[in-house]
Amino acid sequence: MEIFIDGIIKAIKMILSGDKEVFDITYTTLQVCLTAILISTVVGIPLGVLLGLNSFPGKKIVLVFVNIGMGLPPVVAGLYITMLLWRSGPLGNLGLLYTTHAIIMAQVLVSLPIIIGLTAAAFQQIDHKMLMQIKALGATGFQRIGLLLRETKLAILAAIMAGLGRVLAEVGAAMMVGGNIKGDTRILTTSMVMEVSKGNFDVAIALSFILMSLAFMITFLLTILQQRKQRV
Amino acid sequence: MKILQLKDVKYIANKQTLLDIPHFSLQQGDLLGIIGPNGAGKSTLLKVLSFLQAPTKGQVLYKGEEKQANSLNLELRRRFAVALQQSLLFDTTVHNNVALGLKLRKENKTVINEKVDYWLEKFNVASLSKKNARSLSGGEAQRVNLARALILAPEVLFLDEPFSALDFPTKAQLIQDFKEILNDTSTTTFFVSHDLLEIRHLTKSLAVIIDGNVKQMGNTKEVIEQPNEATAPFLNKWKELYTL
Ligand SMILES: Nc1ncnc2c1ncn2[C@@H]1O[C@H](COP(=O)(O)OP(=O)(O)O)[C@@H](O)[C@H]1O
Ligand SMILES: [Mg+2]
Numbered sequence: 001m002e003i004f005i006d007g008i009i010k011a012i013k014m015i016l017s018g019d020k021e022v023f024d025i026t027y028t029t030l031q032v033c034l035t036a037i038l039i040s041t042v043v044g045i046p047l048g049v050l051l052g053l054n055s056f057p058g059k060k061i062v063l064v065f066v067n068i069g070m071g072l073p074p075v076v077a078g079l080y081i082t083m084l085l086w087r088s089g090p091l092g093n094l095g096l097l098y099t100t101h102a103i104i105m106a107q108v109l110v111s112l113p114i115i116i117g118l119t120a121a122a123f124q125q126i127d128h129k130m131l132m133q134i135k136a137l138g139a140t141g142f143q144r145i146g147l148l149l150r151e152t153k154l155a156i157l158a159a160i161m162a163g164l165g166r167v168l169a170e171v172g173a174a175m176m177v178g179g180n181i182k183g184d185t186r187i188l189t190t191s192m193v194m195e196v197s198k199g200n201f202d203v204a205i206a207l208s209f210i211l212m213s214l215a216f217m218i219t220f221l222l223t224i225l226q227q228r229k230q231r232v
Numbered sequence: 233m234k235i236l237q238l239k240d241v242k243y244i245a246n247k248q249t250l251l252d253i254p255h256f257s258l259q260q261g262d263l264l265g266i267i268g269p270n271g272a273g274k275s276t277l278l279k280v281l282s283f284l285q286a287p288t289k290g291q292v293l294y295k296g297e298e299k300q301a302n303s304l305n306l307e308l309r310r311r312f313a314v315a316l317q318q319s320l321l322f323d324t325t326v327h328n329n330v331a332l333g334l335k336l337r338k339e340n341k342t343v344i345n346e347k348v349d350y351w352l353e354k355f356n357v358a359s360l361s362k363k364n365a366r367s368l369s370g371g372e373a374q375r376v377n378l379a380r381a382l383i384l385a386p387e388v389l390f391l392d393e394p395f396s397a398l399d400f401p402t403k404a405q406l407i408q409d410f411k412e413i414l415n416d417t418s419t420t421t422f423f424v425s426h427d428l429l430e431i432r433h434l435t436k437s438l439a440v441i442i443d444g445n446v447k448q449m450g451n452t453k454e455v456i457e458q459p460n461e462a463t464a465p466f467l468n469k470w471k472e473l474y475t476l
Contacts, residue, residue, distance in 0.1 A: 136313070140336075
């Protein structure tokens with residue numbers, strides 16, 4: 001119990017004193033996670049829309065893979081990215097292993113299927129009569145998708161939040177492909193693992209506060225956006 | 233003039249022939265009712281005629297010219313309007329819902345607003361303009377749905393059982409208002425219903441469709457008074473109800 005209270009006090013002091021290292025780690029975390037979720041969103045929503053609206057041979061198989069991807073263990077994602085970027089691997093000559101780019105790749109790999117899968121599910125649920133009504137109103141293909149995105153806004157933003165949650169929480173892959181290099185690829189989660197292993201619970205607690213605050217603030221903003229009254 | 237025509241049209245889904253119509257035409261200015269039992273193919277016929285769904289076989293003609301139901305036919309589809317049994321309004325204000333079709337056509341904003349006000353007034357729902365469309369009662373929502381269709385000044389208005397989900401007093405009032413509006417605009421109308429009361433009240437001509445075939449077509453009164461062998465069992469059931 002004492003460790004806990006001491007930890008909390010030290011954590012608050014650390015955050016208030018504006019420690020440079022803590023600031024760097026937080027900044028890297030934000031940069032990496034937001035880039036990853038942005039890529040997953042920009043790529044995942046169109047793919048999810050295509051998958052949800054169209055029927056084509058092999059669609060079920062694609063859905064199975066997307067759904068498997070939604071539960072892909074991050075360490076497995078980390079392993080694949082590591083092999084891909086390894087010196088003798090297919091993309092080895094790019095020299096990306098143990099950089100923040102590698103972490104972003106791993107995080108895209110774990111969050112992209114979530115966004116594709118949940119977007120596709122939202123679009124598959126749209127009543128076919130609604131699709132017909134939109135077509136009958138004289139919408140072009142793009143206008144139709146725009147209207148449908150508004151109709152599925154709740155689900156789409158929930159998908160982004162789910163993806164973001166995964167990215168922020170993820171540690172195994174970031175450790176493996178980033179290497180937790182101080183001042184470079186160290187992010188909040190990898191840093192916490194390290195501090196705990198060294199017995200520095202106070203630092204770990206401070207980092208956990210920051211991580212939770214980030215998650216809280218971003219999710220709060222997205223929820224406001226999600227719950228806002230819509231206009232067409 | 234024949235505004236829409238079908239020639240040797242078949243619509244087949246899952247090896248079932250849902251529609252088999254050698255000849256069919258909709259005259260400009262007509263107010264045509266389509267009646268038939270559930271599952272007869274009325275909605276399928278509406279989709280084929282409004283270029284929302286291509287038939288498996290045969291031709292659909294617009295003003296005598298064969299046209300395909302594909303995405304390139306946006307310009308053609310924009311000449312029509314469709315309102316269904318479910319009002320299917322969007323999660324936004326009544327005003328925005330009625331404005332939607334014109335917005336999609338990139339119509340001028342001032343013009344849109346004027347037209348929206350005009351049509352909301354016509355359907356007696358002007359006071360609901362700023363309300364969210366999802367909070368309306370069934371009757372109100374259907375009025376907004378019909379306004380959303382008529383604001384487009386369609387060459388043909390397609391209606392698929394627009395009154396079927398309404399309770400009787402609501403339905404009666406709306407049908408009366410709607411009849412006046414159709415008289416004013418003289419819009420060519422294709423009105424699907426399974427309710428002979430609605431059909432008799434609203435339409436000039438009538439087509440009876442059973443098992444995917446048009447079994448009888450003609451003046452509404454005449455068809456109701458003189459059903460043929462194929463249509464008598466269905467129409468006479470309604471007539472028995474009338475005389476109650
Ligand atoms: N896409 C489809 N595939 C298979 N059967 C269908 C499809 N759409 C409609 N049906 C069937 O076709 C028949 C005609 O449907 P529909 O045109 O909706 O009839 P109605 O509007 O007269 O009630 C019904 O038996 C319906 O179950
Ligand atoms: Mg129907």
